[in-house]
Amino acid sequence: MDARLEAVRDTVLARNPGESEFHQAVVEVFESLGPVHDRHPEFLEAAILERLCEPERQIIFRVPWTDDSGRVQINRGFRVEFNSALGPYKGGLRFHPSVYLGIVKFLGFEQIFKNALTGMPIGGGKGGSDFDPRGRSDAEVMRFCQSFMTELYRHIGEYTDVPAGDIGVGGREIGYLFGQYKRITNRYESGVLTGKGISWGGSLVRPEATGFGTVIFTEEMLKTRGSSFDGQRVVVSGSGNVAINAIAKAQALGATVVACSDSSGYVVDEAGIDVGLLRQVKEVERGRLKDYVLRRSGVSYVEAGSVWDVDATVALPCATQNELDGGAAARLVRNGLLAVGEGANMPSTRDAVAVFQEAGVLFGPGKAANAGGVATSALEMQQNASRDSWSFEHTEQRLTDIMVGIHHRCASTADEYGDPGNYVLGANIGGFVKVADAMLAQGLI
Ligand code: NDP
Numbered sequence: 001m002d003a004r005l006e007a008v009r010d011t012v013l014a015r016n017p018g019e020s021e022f023h024q025a026v027v028e029v030f031e032s033l034g035p036v037h038d039r040h041p042e043f044l045e046a047a048i049l050e051r052l053c054e055p056e057r058q059i060i061f062r063v064p065w066t067d068d069s070g071r072v073q074i075n076r077g078f079r080v081e082f083n084s085a086l087g088p089y090k091g092g093l094r095f096h097p098s099v100y101l102g103i104v105k106f107l108g109f110e111q112i113f114k115n116a117l118t119g120m121p122i123g124g125g126k127g128g129s130d131f132d133p134r135g136r137s138d139a140e141v142m143r144f145c146q147s148f149m150t151e152l153y154r155h156i157g158e159y160t161d162v163p164a165g166d167i168g169v170g171g172r173e174i175g176y177l178f179g180q181y182k183r184i185t186n187r188y189e190s191g192v193l194t195g196k197g198i199s200w201g202g203s204l205v206r207p208e209a210t211g212f213g214t215v216i217f218t219e220e221m222l223k224t225r226g227s228s229f230d231g232q233r234v235v236v237s238g239s240g241n242v243a244i245n246a247i248a249k250a251q252a253l254g255a256t257v258v259a260c261s262d263s264s265g266y267v268v269d270e271a272g273i274d275v276g277l278l279r280q281v282k283e284v285e286r287g288r289l290k291d292y293v294l295r296r297s298g299v300s301y302v303e304a305g306s307v308w309d310v311d312a313t314v315a316l317p318c319a320t321q322n323e324l325d326g327g328a329a330a331r332l333v334r335n336g337l338l339a340v341g342e343g344a345n346m347p348s349t350r351d352a353v354a355v356f357q358e359a360g361v362l363f364g365p366g367k368a369a370n371a372g373g374v375a376t377s378a379l380e381m382q383q384n385a386s387r388d389s390w391s392f393e394h395t396e397q398r399l400t401d402i403m404v405g406i407h408h409r410c411a412s413t414a415d416e417y418g419d420p421g422n423y424v425l426g427a428n429i430g431g432f433v434k435v436a437d438a439m440l441a442q443g444l445i
C-alpha cells in the first residue's frame with residue numbers, strides 16, 4: 001500500500017477497534033488509491049480519505065417489541081449515514097443476528113463507492129438490526145418493524161436518507177416500515193423508502209434488479225474474452241432475493257445453474273435449478289432449501305457443506321460477506337473457473353480475491369457487480385418524484401444501460417491507471433474520484 005495512505009489507514013483502524021469487516025473494506029479500497037493521490041495531491045491536502053472514513057452521522061437505538069407469547073424483546077437498531085456528497089444517504093437495512101456496528105459500517109462504506117458508480121444522485125448509508133426474522137410470525141415482524149421505525153423516522157426522508165432492503169428485509173418488511181412512517185408523519189412520502197410494493201409506489205424490476213444486474217455485469221466481463229453466459233456451468237450461493245434472480249437471469253441467457261445454498265446446506269441440481277419451484281419454496285412458503293429437494297427428483301442436498309465444492313465455470317456468490325475463502329477460490333480455479341460476479345457485498349475474502357486475480361479469472365467486485373439493486377432503487381425514487389410508473393421493459397432497459405455503463409467505467413478506469421482488466425481497481429478509483437471531487441467542491445464539511 002502507498003506509504004501516504006498507510007498512516008491514514010492506521011489511524012482509521014485504531015479509531016474503530018473491533019470492527020473487522022469495516023477494516024477489511026477500508027483496506028481493500030486504500031490498496032487501490034495510491035495512483036489517484038499521485039495525480040491528485042489536492043485530495044490529500046483536503047483530507048478526503050480521513051473524512052470519507054468517518055461517517056457523517058451514526059445512529060444507534062433501542063428497539064423494544066413484544067413477541068407472540070407476550071414477552072418483551074429488545075434489539076439494537078442502527079443507521080449509519082456515511083456520505084452525502086452525491087445525494088441523500090441511500091442503502092439498505094439488514095435484519096440478521098450477526099449485525100453490529102462493524103457490519104453496518106462496512107456495508108455503508110462500500111455503498112458510497114457503489115452508489116457513485118451507478119451515476120445516480122445518491123449518497124451512501126446503511127442500517128439494520130440484530131433482530132432475527134427467522135421463525136418469527138408476520139405479526140412479530142410487523143411489531144418489530146413498527147418499533148424500529150418509531151425511532152428511525154426522525155432521521156430519514158426523501159431528501160435526507162432513503163433506506164431499502166438487504167438480508168432479512170424484503171417487500172413485507174418495507175411495507176410495515178412504510179406504513180408506520182406514514183402514520184407517524186402523516187405524509188404519503190413515497191420516496192422515503194425503496195423496494196415498495198408495485199401498487200403503492202414501488203418500481204417494476206426492483207425485486208429482480210440486484211440478481212439481474214449481477215448477471216448483466218458478469219456477461220459484460222465475459223464478452224471481453226469473447227464469451228458469454230450461454231453454455232456456462234454456474235454455481236450461485238444463497239437462495240434469497242439476489243440469488244434467485246441471478247439464477248433466473250443466468251438461465252435465461254443460456255447457462256445451467258447447477259447449485260445454490262442457504263446457511264444450512266446446498267442443493268445440486270445438474271438439470272438446472274427450477275426457478276419456479278425455488279421461488280415457491282423460498283418466497284411464497286418462506287421455507288428452507290431442504291424443502292426444494294423433497295419436491296424434485298434427481299437432486300441432492302448436502303447438509304452443512306460448502307457450495308464452492310461444486311465445480312463451475314462461473315461463480316456468483318450471492319449470500320453474505322466472507323463466504324468464499326482462499327482455499328475455495330483455489331479449488332474453483334483448478335477446476336476451470338472463468339469468472340466471478342459478486343452479487344453479495346464482500347463475499348470473497350481478500351485471499352480469495354488475490355487467488356482469482358493471480359489466476360487471471362474475471363473478477364467483478366460487489367460494489368460494481370451488485371449495484372443494479374440500488375440503481376433501480378434510484379429509478380424508483382425518480383418515478384416517485386415524478387408521480388409516474390414505468391413499464392417492466394423500460395425499467396429493465398434502464399437497468400441494463402446502467403450496468404453496461406458501470407462495467408465500462410470500471411474497465412476504462414483500470415485501463416487509464418495501467419492495470420487493464422482489474423475491476424477492483426477500476427471500481428474503487430472510479431467511485432472514489434467522483435465522491436472526492438464532489439467533497440472538494442463542497443468545502444470542509
Ligand atoms: P436475503 O435475506 O433475501 O437472502 C440471504 C441469503 O443468504 C439466504 O439464502 C441466506 O440463508 C444466506 N445467508 C445470509 N447470511 C448467511 C450467513 N451468515 N451464512 C450463510 N448464508 C447466509 O438477502 P439478499 O438476497 O437481499 O442479500 C444477499 C446478499 O446480497 C447480501 O450480501 C446483501 O448485502 C447483498 N445485496 C443485496 C441487495 C438487495 O437489493 N437485496 C443489493 C446489493 C447487495 P439463510 O436463509 O439460511 O440465512
Ligand code: 2IT
Binds near residue numbers: 114162194345371373
Ligand atoms: O447493498 C445494497 O446495495 C442494497 N442492499 C440495496 C440498497 C438500496 O438502497 O436499494
